[in-house]
Amino acid sequence: MWGGRFEKGNSTDVIAFNESISFDKRLAKQDILGSLAHTKMLVHTQILSQAEGEQIINGLEKLQKKLLAGNLSFSSDYEDIHMNIETLLQQEIGPIAGKLHTARSRNDQTATDMHLFMKDEISQIINLLDHLLKVIVIKAEKNITTLLAGYTHLQHAQPISYAHYLMAYYEMFTRDLQRFKTAKASADDSPLGAAALAGTTFPINREFSAHELGFGKVYQNSIDAVSDRDYLLDFLSASATVMMHLSRFCEEIIQWNSYEYDYIEISDEYATGSSIMPQKKNPDVAELIRGKTGRVYGELFSLLTTLKGLPLAYDKDLQEDKEGVFDAIDTVKACLSLFAGMLETISVKKDKMAAALKDDFSNATEMADYLANKGLPFRQAHQVVGKLVHYGMEHHLPLQEMRLEQLQKFEPKIEADVYSILSPKKAVKRRISLGATGFTRVSEQIKRAQEKLFH
Numbered sequence: 001m002w003g004g005r006f007e008k009g010n011s012t013d014v015i016a017f018n019e020s021i022s023f024d025k026r027l028a029k030q031d032i033l034g035s036l037a038h039t040k041m042l043v044h045t046q047i048l049s050q051a052e053g054e055q056i057i058n059g060l061e062k063l064q065k066k067l068l069a070g071n072l073s074f075s076s077d078y079e080d081i082h083m084n085i086e087t088l089l090q091q092e093i094g095p096i097a098g099k100l101h102t103a104r105s106r107n108d109q110t111a112t113d114m115h116l117f118m119k120d121e122i123s124q125i126i127n128l129l130d131h132l133l134k135v136i137v138i139k140a141e142k143n144i145t146t147l148l149a150g151y152t153h154l155q156h157a158q159p160i161s162y163a164h165y166l167m168a169y170y171e172m173f174t175r176d177l178q179r180f181k182t183a184k185a186s187a188d189d190s191p192l193g194a195a196a197l198a199g200t201t202f203p204i205n206r207e208f209s210a211h212e213l214g215f216g217k218v219y220q221n222s223i224d225a226v227s228d229r230d231y232l233l234d235f236l237s238a239s240a241t242v243m244m245h246l247s248r249f250c251e252e253i254i255q256w257n258s259y260e261y262d263y264i265e266i267s268d269e270y271a272t273g274s275s276i277m278p279q280k281k282n283p284d285v286a287e288l289i290r291g292k293t294g295r296v297y298g299e300l301f302s303l304l305t306t307l308k309g310l311p312l313a314y315d316k317d318l319q320e321d322k323e324g325v326f327d328a329i330d331t332v333k334a335c336l337s338l339f340a341g342m343l344e345t346i347s348v349k350k351d352k353m354a355a356a357l358k359d360d361f362s363n364a365t366e367m368a369d370y371l372a373n374k375g376l377p378f379r380q381a382h383q384v385v386g387k388l389v390h391y392g393m394e395h396h397l398p399l400q401e402m403r404l405e406q407l408q409k410f411e412p413k414i415e416a417d418v419y420s421i422l423s424p425k426k427a428v429k430r431r432i433s434l435g436a437t438g439f440t441r442v443s444e445q446i447k448r449a450q451e452k453l454f455h
Contacts, residue, residue, distance in 0.1 A: 016076075018316075023323050024081045025074050030116040031081050032064050034109060034192060035089075035100055037212035041193075045205050047102060056100050059093035081113070082106050103202040104195055107226040107314040111191035114322070116213060118235060121329045122184040128336040129177045129242070130453070133170060135344045137449045140166040144442050147354045147424050148263070149362060156360040159424035162353065164437040167445045172245045179238035186231040190215035194225035197313035223313045229303065229321050236300035239328045240293075246339055247293040250286040253346070257283050262352050267345035270338070285342050289335045296331055299324035357424040359398045361389050366427045367399055367418070374413040384411045 036057060043053030063085065066072040074084045083106075090097040140163035150160035190210035193200070199222040210218045219225035256263040266283050274280035306320050364385050371381035388410050392399060399407075400422040407414040421430065431438040435445075 018079060019076050020080045020319050020322070021074050021076055021078065021084055023326060024110075024113075025084070026326060027081050027110075027113040027117055028067055028072065028074075028085065029064075030113040030120075031085050031109070032060055032067065033116060033213065034112045035085065036060050036064075037209045038104055038192060039100060040212055041205055041209040042099075042102060044208055045203050047202050047204070048099060052096060052099060055093050055096055056089070059089045059097065062092055063088055080106070080110070082109050103200045103204050104193065105226075107196050108191045108194040108222075110318075111194075111226055111228070112213070114325075115187050115189065115191065115215070115231070118187040118231060118325075119184055119214075121333075122180050122187065122235060125329075125332055125336065126177060126180050126184070128333060128340070129173055129180065132336055132340040132343075133173055133177070133449070134453050135340045136166050136170045136173070137446060137453060139163075139343065139346075139348075140170070140442070141446050141450075143348060143350075144439055144446070145425075146348060146350045147357055147428060149353070149356050149360060150437070156356075156362045158362050158365055158437075159357050159427045160437040161428055161439060161442050162348065162350075163446065164442045167442065167449070169245065169249055170445075170449055173242070176238065176242040176245060179241060180235075183231065183234040183238050185216075186234045188216045189225075189228075189231075190218045191225035191228075194219060194222035197223050197226050227310070227313045227318070229307055229318065232303060232321055232325055233300070233307075236296070236303060236325065236328055239296050239332045240300045242332060243289075243293040243296045243335065246335055247290045249339070249343075250283075250290045253286045253342070254283045254290070257286075261356075263349055263356070265347040265349065266342060267347070269345060270342040285338055289339055292331050292335060296328050299328040354424070359396075361392065361399065363399055363422045363424065363427050364389055366421050366430070370418055370421055371411060371413060376411070376413060381411075 039048070039053055039056045039060065042048040043050060048056070063072060072088065074081070075087075078084045078087050086097060086100065089100065143162040143166065146162035148160055148162040148165055149156045150158045150165070190206065190213060192209045192213070193204050193206035206218050219228070253264065253266065255261055257266050266281070266286070268281075270283075270285040271281045272284040274282065302324050303321060306317055310317055367388065368378065368381045368385045371384060372378045376384070388399060388402070388407065391397075391406075391410070392402065397406075400419065404414070404416055404418075407418065420426065428437055429439055432441060435441065
């Protein structure tokens with residue numbers, strides 16, 4: 001490829017160190033598509049004759065068919081996917097294949113391949129996220145009146161609807177969906193025609209090739225076109241965030257599936273056993289998703305570190321952009337798919353969830369709000385209820401089981417109507433502010449989500 005300048009070939013270990021075909025062969029489809037668009041542009045601008053263009057296009061289409069059939073093999077003798085495809089093309093059509101590289105460099109070629117690849121892969125991740133959102137909404141609709149202890153600091157805080165809890169994750173993953181859409185939009189620039197870094201003397205038409213490839217925009221600066229990897233950082237950042245959300249969800253699934261909580265049960269399809277303890281049912285899928293989150297974080301930090309000191313324009317360091325991104329793509333896709341299946345098949349133990357609210361004093365805020373409505377300043381009401389809780393804990397007596405005269409010893413404003421607001425179900429139902437856990441408000445959230453996802 002560059003033998004005219006060199007008297008000696010690379011040593012064997014340098015060749016092995018330098019090659020990228022072992023991983024960038026994943027870009028074969030995009031490399032052929034980019035070459036087809038480039039060839040059509042060269043014919044359109046009369047840089048290549050019609051006959052030359054047709055010969056090259058016919059050869060590329062033959063390679064395309066072989067690739068789809070799984071009959072295209074690559075060799076480490078040719079450093080990367082670009083040289084492999086060009087060599088295979090030459091085997092198909094002869095020396096005319098060399099004209100394909102007119103007015104382009106591997107620098108804009110590899111960038112084009114990655115832009116095309118990322119658009120395809122992000123589209124698949126968007127579809128997986130869309131499916132997960134549907135799973136969440138369907139499960140939430142079935143659990144609007146399912147009561148759950150809401151936690152802060154991993155302590156019982158207030159009763160909530162389980163559907164309200166699920167819809168919190170719906171909101172998180174909806175933001176993730178938007179982040180991936182933004183990442184896809186940032187990959188929608190065509191670098192093809194930027195050549196090595198300075199453009200070309202040939203009268204090319206970059207807009208033509210961009211349109212052929214389905215790009216919405218064209219890089220306006222040829223140096224930026226070959227050196228930009230921001231779109232990969234956008235993708236990895238979105239990936240790190242969605243993995244963080246999956247990990248948080250998995251952490252709660254792992255806890256709630258435990259003997260101590262027993263709020264849910266993971267389906268056998270998404271659990272494993274023990275080689276020594278026959279009774280065990282381990283939440284391995286949830287644990288692995290939680291564990292793989294750090295892996296995706298590492299890919300983001302790795303690329304940031306690779307890019308931080310690079311001078312413009314192209315440097316071989318940029319070859320390191322691919323393996324981490326490929327791994328993040330595979331990880332995110334697998335985790336989204338498996339998590340959706342796990343969540344869809346989880347059994348919700350409604351009675352156990354409700355029982356956990358019986359004696360936990362999570363209705364204390366209801367009592368404080370009650371006193372505030374009776375005219376007591378909220379800070380004073382808070383103090384009164386705090387004393388009531390202390391009394392109740394000492395005597396193993398929940399607020400709703402205290403006699404009226406016991407309650408009135410702490411605050412005379414408490415009347416018999418207090419008992420109508422102390423049950424967990426009433427506590428949830430009465431939360432009617434926008435975005436609150438009240439059943440009507442949760443139903444509204446679910447309805448909005450359904451209209452967005454299913455219509």
